[in-house]
Amino acid sequence: MKILLFGKDGQVGRELRRTLLPLGEVFALNRQDADLQNLTGLDRLLQTVKPELIVNAAAYTAVDKAETDSATAFRINAEAVEVMAGHAFRQKILLVHYSTDYVFDGQKPGAFVETDATRPLGVYGLSKRKGEEAIEQSRCNALIFRTSWVFSAHGGNFIKTILRLAKEKNRLNIVADQFGAPTSAELIADVTALAIAGYRSGRIGSGIYHLTANGEANWHRFARHIVDRALANGLPLHLDASQINAITAEDYPAPARRPKNSRLDTSLLSSGLGLQLPDWTVHANRTIDQLTLSPFS
Numbered sequence: 001m002k003i004l005l006f007g008k009d010g011q012v013g014r015e016l017r018r019t020l021l022p023l024g025e026v027f028a029l030n031r032q033d034a035d036l037q038n039l040t041g042l043d044r045l046l047q048t049v050k051p052e053l054i055v056n057a058a059a060y061t062a063v064d065k066a067e068t069d070s071a072t073a074f075r076i077n078a079e080a081v082e083v084m085a086g087h088a089f090r091q092k093i094l095l096v097h098y099s100t101d102y103v104f105d106g107q108k109p110g111a112f113v114e115t116d117a118t119r120p121l122g123v124y125g126l127s128k129r130k131g132e133e134a135i136e137q138s139r140c141n142a143l144i145f146r147t148s149w150v151f152s153a154h155g156g157n158f159i160k161t162i163l164r165l166a167k168e169k170n171r172l173n174i175v176a177d178q179f180g181a182p183t184s185a186e187l188i189a190d191v192t193a194l195a196i197a198g199y200r201s202g203r204i205g206s207g208i209y210h211l212t213a214n215g216e217a218n219w220h221r222f223a224r225h226i227v228d229r230a231l232a233n234g235l236p237l238h239l240d241a242s243q244i245n246a247i248t249a250e251d252y253p254a255p256a257r258r259p260k261n262s263r264l265d266t267s268l269l270s271s272g273l274g275l276q277l278p279d280w281t282v283h284a285n286r287t288i289d290q291l292t293l294s295p296f297s
């Protein structure tokens with residue numbers, strides 16, 4: 001099977017290169033190979049490569065920047081996705097795509113299920129929702145995985161930000177009133193490969209699925225966890241977990257509003273595939289260790 005992967009150098013894309021390998025011949029592209037802002041170029045590429053499966057891990061993920069750069073966010077997160085979906089429909093191939101907890105407003109008391117009403121609070125979330133809608137309207141076969149709070153040892157993410165700040169500062173203020181599940185790029189890529197196989201064998205159908213690690217955190221708790229483990233690994237830092245203060249989102253002014261409740265109910269996917277998703281700390285610990293334990297020390 002000929003697989004076309006977009007976003008090969010992103011957090012999730014990098015892990016997908018590993019997990020898609022056993023499924024077929026992977027054509028993995030980054031922005032230099034195919035700039036998704038160029039929609040006609042994208043359409044031409046799809047017609048030339050003739051993939052049997054499209055996996056789109058490319059996205060505009062700068063949440064705050066999107067507020068003032070909405071045209072670019074919509075181009076990449078919605079219009080390029082519409083081109084992929086149109087191609088997938090015409091060629092009768094499967095499109096695998098990723099979306100976010102930020103499509104929700106965070107106002108539900110419990111975990112969001114796939115059919116809950118969306119109401120994005122910012123441009124990034126809205127552009128990602130438009131991408132989902134473009135896929136739904138195209139009527140192509142698709143697996144759309146909504147995930148949250150992605151981290152990995154590579155690329156930009158909260159774990160790396162906190163480790164950097166903890167080496168520079170002796171106090172940190174981190175919001176404690178936004179709840180969600182930190183999820184590793186590794187887990188997303190592993191489950192994606194299982195889900196593609198599950199789709200092919202008829203265990204799961206085309207549609208939206210929530211895919212996050214189990215358990216929950218808030219950003220403050222996540223930050224403390226990172227610092228505790230890094231210190232236990234012997235990493236010299238400027239602060240310990242007790243110097244990380246809990247603040248409210250109101251006290252952390254940022255261009256984009258974020259949902260207070262980002263919890264996603266993953267039972268649809270885990271029951272469909274017969275999977276037990278690991279607690280977020282399992283992969284978080286592994287990533288913190290990768291970043292803080294030198295194999296040579």
Ligand SMILES: NC(=O)C1=CN([C@@H]2O[C@H](COP(=O)(O)OP(=O)(O)OC[C@H]3O[C@@H](n4cnc5c(N)ncnc54)[C@H](OP(=O)(O)O)[C@@H]3O)[C@@H](O)[C@H]2O)C=CC1
Pocket residue numbers: 007008009010011012013030031032034035036037056057058059060061076097098099100101128146147148149150151155156185
């Ligand atoms: N990161 C997170 O916390 C979360 C991510 N998601 C979703 O998961 C998916 C994967 O995210 P993740 O791996 O973390 O994202 P990353 O930001 O790590 O990777 C995204 C990739 O997309 C590429 N890209 C951006 N613009 C273009 C463009 N114009 N043309 C081609 N490629 C482009 C980037 O390239 P470059 O480096 O050159 O910009 C980057 O390699 C996305 O759909 C995202 O919305 C969902 C929830 C949480």
Ligand SMILES: Cc1cn([C@H]2C[C@H](O)[C@@H](COP(=O)(O)OP(=O)(O)O[C@H]3O[C@@H](C)C(=O)[C@@H](O)[C@H]3O)O2)c(=O)[nH]c1=O
Pocket residue numbers: 061062063100101102147148149150157158161172173174175178219252258
């Ligand atoms: C660095 C820092 C962040 N924060 C807060 C801001 C924010 O509410 C939270 C996390 O910061 P980030 O910049 O990582 O957040 P953000 O970029 O909004 O992360 C999101 O990215 C997109 C792509 C998604 O799809 C989401 O699931 C989510 O992972 O921590 C502090 O309170 N203090 C700090 O010093």
Ligand SMILES: [Mg+2]
Pocket residue numbers: 061062063
């Ligand atoms: Mg960010």
